[in-house]
Amino acid sequence: xxxxxxLIPVSLLLGGIGLxxxxxxxRTKQFxxxxxxxxxxxxxxxxxxxxx
Amino acid sequence: xxxxxDFADSGRAPVSACPACVxxxxxxxxxxxxxxxxxxxxxxxxxxxGAQSISTVEAAVQAVPGVISARVNLTLKRVSVEAEPSVTxxxxxxxxxxxxxxxxxxxxxxxxxTETDRQGRELLMRLGVAFFSMMNVMLLSVAVWSGAxxxxxxxxHWISGAIALPTVIFAGQPFFKSxxxxxxxxxxxxxxxxxxxxxxASSISVYETAMSGHHAYFDAxxxxxxxxxxxxxxDHRTRAVARSAAEELAALEVPRAVLLVDGAELExxxxxxxxxxxxxxxxxxxxxxxxxxxxxxxxLDRSLLTGESLPVPAGEGTVVSAGEVNLTGPLTVxxxxxxxxxxLHRMADLVAVAEGAKTRYTSLADRAxxxxxxxxxxxxxxxxxxxxxxxxxxVRYAINISAAVLIITCPCALGLAVPAVITSASGRLFxxxxxxxxxxxxxxxxxxxxxxxxKTGTLTLGAPEPVALADQPRDAVAVAAAxxxxxxxxxxxxxxxxxxxxxxxxxxxxxxREIPGQxxxxxxxxxxxxxxxxxxxxxxxxxxxxxxxxxxGETRAFSFTDRLRPGAEAAVKALKAAGLQVxxxxxxxxxxxxxxxxxxxxxxxxxxxxxxxxxxxxxxLAAEGRKVLxxxxxxNDTAALAAAHVSISPASALxxxxxxxxxxxxxxxxxxxxxxxxxxxxxxxxxxxxxxISGGYNVIAVPLALIGHATPLAAALAMSLSSITVSLNxxxxx
Numbered sequence: 001x002x003x004x005x006x007l008i009p010v011s012l013l014l015g016g017i018g019l020x021x022x023x024x025x026x027r028t029k030q031f032x033x034x035x036x037x038x039x040x041x042x043x044x045x046x047x048x049x050x051x052x
Numbered sequence: 053x054x055x056x057x058d059f060a061d062s063g064r065a066p067v068s069a070c071p072a073c074v075x076x077x078x079x080x081x082x083x084x085x086x087x088x089x090x091x092x093x094x095x096x097x098x099x100x101x102g103a104q105s106i107s108t109v110e111a112a113v114q115a116v117p118g119v120i121s122a123r124v125n126l127t128l129k130r131v132s133v134e135a136e137p138s139v140t141x142x143x144x145x146x147x148x149x150x151x152x153x154x155x156x157x158x159x160x161x162x163x164x165x166t167e168t169d170r171q172g173r174e175l176l177m178r179l180g181v182a183f184f185s186m187m188n189v190m191l192l193s194v195a196v197w198s199g200a201x202x203x204x205x206x207x208x209h210w211i212s213g214a215i216a217l218p219t220v221i222f223a224g225q226p227f228f229k230s231x232x233x234x235x236x237x238x239x240x241x242x243x244x245x246x247x248x249x250x251x252x253a254s255s256i257s258v259y260e261t262a263m264s265g266h267h268a269y270f271d272a273x274x275x276x277x278x279x280x281x282x283x284x285x286x287d288h289r290t291r292a293v294a295r296s297a298a299e300e301l302a303a304l305e306v307p308r309a310v311l312l313v314d315g316a317e318l319e320x321x322x323x324x325x326x327x328x329x330x331x332x333x334x335x336x337x338x339x340x341x342x343x344x345x346x347x348x349x350x351x352l353d354r355s356l357l358t359g360e361s362l363p364v365p366a367g368e369g370t371v372v373s374a375g376e377v378n379l380t381g382p383l384t385v386x387x388x389x390x391x392x393x394x395x396l397h398r399m400a401d402l403v404a405v406a407e408g409a410k411t412r413y414t415s416l417a418d419r420a421x422x423x424x425x426x427x428x429x430x431x432x433x434x435x436x437x438x439x440x441x442x443x444x445x446x447v448r449y450a451i452n453i454s455a456a457v458l459i460i461t462c463p464c465a466l467g468l469a470v471p472a473v474i475t476s477a478s479g480r481l482f483x484x485x486x487x488x489x490x491x492x493x494x495x496x497x498x499x500x501x502x503x504x505x506x507k508t509g510t511l512t513l514g515a516p517e518p519v520a521l522a523d524q525p526r527d528a529v530a531v532a533a534a535x536x537x538x539x540x541x542x543x544x545x546x547x548x549x550x551x552x553x554x555x556x557x558x559x560x561x562x563x564x565r566e567i568p569g570q571x572x573x574x575x576x577x578x579x580x581x582x583x584x585x586x587x588x589x590x591x592x593x594x595x596x597x598x599x600x601x602x603x604x605g606e607t608r609a610f611s612f613t614d615r616l617r618p619g620a621e622a623a624v625k626a627l628k629a630a631g632l633q634v635x636x637x638x639x640x641x642x643x644x645x646x647x648x649x650x651x652x653x654x655x656x657x658x659x660x661x662x663x664x665x666x667x668x669x670x671x672x673l674a675a676e677g678r679k680v681l682x683x684x685x686x687x688n689d690t691a692a693l694a695a696a697h698v699s700i701s702p703a704s705a706l707x708x709x710x711x712x713x714x715x716x717x718x719x720x721x722x723x724x725x726x727x728x729x730x731x732x733x734x735x736x737x738x739x740x741x742x743x744x745i746s747g748g749y750n751v752i753a754v755p756l757a758l759i760g761h762a763t764p765l766a767a768a769l770a771m772s773l774s775s776i777t778v779s780l781n782x783x784x785x786x
Binding site: 004042 | 103107111125126177180187188
């Protein structure tokens with residue numbers, strides 16, 4: 001049962017990372033234009049260098 | 053078109069000849085207005101789609117000098133542009149048109165999405181937190197259910213509690229707030245038992261854990277929060293989508309007026325126009341203000357205001373109201389009332405009053421919760437009382453039972469039952485081109501048994517079509533077509549199109565010029581020919597919408613009929629087949645109304661109806677116990693739209709009419725109305741089914757809870773199974 005002392009914190013930590021990532025994505029407005037983002041990945045405009 | 057522009061030019065000249073009319077210190081005002089125009093331009097791109105259009109639009113707009121940044125939002129089909137004041141929306145629209153992208157200007161001021169956006173993000177955040185805790189607590193609970201004992205079980209309970217308590221406090225806030233609000237008004241809403249269940253379940257679990265008891269309901273508490281938030285979020289999203297689409301419709305009509313200041317033309321928002329200002333209204337434009345014509349001659353299309361399809365002449369001294377369309381010549385109008393004071397706005401205010409009446413409708417969900425929430429409380433308290441008596445005062449046991457009863461009866465599926473159906477139904481209707489603006493509109497539409505249609509602009513397009521053009525002599529049509537080609541008057545355009553459809557080439561008419569408010573004149577084989585109003589051409593007027601041709605001493609009348617809206621026949625037929633009574637109420641003259649009623653097979657019709665009479669007829673039908681669906685588009689329909697049980701207006705309708713109606717038809721085709729009735733009936737049936745399903749789960753689980761056999765596992769099972777069943781049932785809509 002000692003293994004629980006490791007597993008429970010690890011599972012909480014991993015879940016917490018997921019939650020934090022969700023918060024970050026929401027705060028940076030990444031859900032504002034899901035359709036546009038899905039299409040933007042296909043454009044070739046900034047393939048050679050990043051958008052200034 | 054070149055001709056029309058010429059007139060626009062000549063229309064400007066005389067204004068500076070009236071300097072007394074212009075009293076405003078011009079230069080200052082011009083400078084101030086120009087400065088305001090800097091900043092953000094938002095364009096709607098209805099046809100945008102795919103990666104290619106993003107690149108095209110952004111590259112094209114960014115190449116314009118003065119543009120700072122441009123970003124396409126494909127989900128909303130919009131592009132927002134940050135630019136210097138020198139860049140105008142018209143310039144960008146033209147540019148995008150040359151790249152094959154249709155674009156319309158939106159009023160950024162009306163697109164106030166931020167508030168709903170913030171609410172939606174907040175709900176989503178709470179939903180995310182509830183989901184995270186639910187998953188973690190569930191994992192720990194599985195261990196407890198499968199037989200963890202003593203210290204291990206206590207440890208798991210403590211950890212669950214550490215996760216669940218902050219979650220309940222954070223995620224439950226929307227319920228706590230609304231429960232508190234309804235308690236203060238002395239009512240028992242749906243949120244009171246929810247909050248009570250959340251609080252009671254959490255606190256009893258903490259107590260049980262501290263006493264190292266067998267059952268803790270942490271998992272039930274977070275699960276409850278999660279499923280209820282999901283229902284809340286779906287509900288919010290449906291509303292937000294409808295609201296933003298409705299806002300977009302309103303924002304499409306950027307309210308601008310062309311102001312004449314010291315002879316200079318200046319485009320500016322209507323809000324800044326003041327009574328006494330001079331406004332230029334070009335042919336084809338809608339009157340932005342109420343006023344009096346002080347210069348120019350033209351014809352006005354009043355169909356949106358009165359329903360008459362025949363244009364009326366306008367000249368100096370004619371009183372015009374906002375919403376009328378100027379047809380032939382440029383008009384200079386002295387403003388008597390603008391913006392909030394204009395007749396259009398006053399009408400919209402009347403509508404707002406009528407709107408209040410509609411919110412009095414009790415939705416199915418309200419009725420269910422009114423029945424439900426007292427029942428939940430009574431059950432829970434009587435369980436507490438009974439077990440107090442039966443166990444001889446074992447408070448811990450009795451509270452445990454009453455908490456279990458609360459958790460099981462809690463309207464988890466009930467909270468999802470309606471939002472899931474409405475989300476699914478309005479999504480389906482949106483794809484058919486119908487926008488549901490009001491939450492209870494679907495339920496009200498399902499009850500409808502009478503449909504009242506307006507004529508002009510609703511069943512017809514308000515666009516004329518020549519009658520029996522092929523029966524007229526070919527040379528007369530050719531001359532008329534040549535004259536008509538020089539005008540942007542709707543009758544002239546319809547005539548030119550009709551001649552083209554017959555394969556007739558326009559005759560060789562020279563020296564064509566348009567006399568605003570009268571007609572078009574030219575020379576054909578050395579003789580003067582005229583196309584226009586009856587008295588101007590020296591013709592006997594006929595009893596229909598018509599234009600007249602004077603050719604070689606003879607006159608000839610071309611009569612027109614209103615073009616039918618696509619799908620009108622199908623819609624009327626389907627509605628009649630569905631057993632609904634169909635009526636036609638129009639402000640137009642008797643002949644065209646009778647004609648249309650015969651064509652569509654509408655037995656009951658009335659012509660020449662005044663706006664107040666329309667509303668009265670709808671009210672009379674309602675007094676007979678009928679549920680009326682009103683379909684209309686004009687200002688003369690707004691009162692009737694607001695008075696009806698439920699109302700639909702096309703997207704081409706006046707803003708006031710759209711505000712008054714519950715559902716907006718986005719496409720030109722009117723046939724989806726019959727689908728809407730069918731889908732709404734189906735949706736209501738699904739809602740009732742969902743109530744029965746969640747009720748059914750309770751019938752099984754509540755007795756278990758009452759006799760003290762409800763374990764946390766049973767509660768979790770009942771809750772998730774019923775929620776999933778109602779969601780699946782909602783998606784069965786076709």
